Amino acid sequence: MKSKIIKLFLLCLLLASCTKGTLSNNDQQTDIERLISGNERFINGKSIHKNQTLLRVKEIKDTQKPFAIIVSCSDSRVSPEIVFDQGLGDLFIIRTAGNVLHDYELGSIEYAVEHLNVKTIYVMGHTNCGAVKAMLGEDNGHPVPGHIHSIIEGLKNEPEIQAAIKNKAQSKNITEDAVEANVKFAINQIRTSEPILKEKFNKKETQIFGGIYNLENGKIKQLTN
Template sequence: MKIPVYLFGILIPLSGICQNSVLNPEEGLKKLKEGNERFVNGTSLKPNQDIKRIKQVALGQNPFAIIVGCSDSRVPNEIIFDQGLGDLFIVRTAGQVSTYASWGSIEFAHFILGSKLIVVLGHTKCGAVSAACKVPTVPGHIVTLINSIKPAAEEAKKHPGDQVENAVKINVAMQVKQLKDLEPVLRGAVESNQLKIVGAVYDLETGLVEFLSEDYLNTLK
């Protein structure tokens, strides 16, 4: 997809001056997996968190991955992947539900900042997913959030095992599919191999991130 010339004057200043080469999707995925392994093993390097990095990213950002995750305070993305300032572009909502504002943010990170990898990150014992399975009476806009996750909760009933834990994975898979099909930016980028979108689940008890297989993600097509 080509961006209209007049938009460059608006969007480029928002991105700043890129300081690092953007990794390809496989390199980015490898970096995240290695970082999570260090986190789980207690050998985190805590990279890119010094004053030098602060000054560097003040000039611009060039995150190598976009994390579409849950707002849960127990899932701090930079920590569990052992990354630092400017490494990850993070979009978080309860239950990692994506809507228009989220989509625009994701498209900005890919199209303007150059990120080539999106990870939709759910987690075990997710309160939003649990609520979608139990459908409690809730106030305000919380019901809108729950309704967005209901399809995953309903699909989870067809599978053996715990409904909530199944729904967590299914919700991730559904969000991955939604982003892959999103027009006009993401779908074209995926089809032209300029962008990779994967799903993963963080285990609150172990700290381990499980990346869902393509076979599993494709079962919901």
């Protein structure tokens, strides 16, 4: 009996040590490293599902301290918490069809930067984006009804997408080129948004990254700024 108690005690110590090691590794990583390593765990089937318990709910009931802002598409197949293997209170997420940003979305980003002190922003597009495909379809004469039209117009007016369409003849995949152009436009839009965000970037108090989530394999391709 005594031997079993000792073994149980040693097992508890081992588990505590492993947990502490995981937390320490997170503390030592930069924000972007936490996102990248989280996606690597996800695609390798090794997600740790941290901060997804009722205990976490109670821990953050009075405050939130997300370490990154994620700007992504509303597509139901692209869930930032899952593909980055993060939990409750870790990410401040803004989602719209096609990552289209207007005043409401920019205001949400400003709130997280200014009031929650988030220093890292990540814009994530995804392959085979329906909003981008609809925009390309409308460009070929297929109208889009209702308020969806405003999303399409927002995409069509992006200079980066206009450049991609102009070079359509040389493109191997115009949809994916337009998706990447859309992410780059959003990055520039956020970086130059006045007065709050532009000032933060000029002072190097905020950083921004971008990537493309692959719907076929779950991997996020990092884009260079």
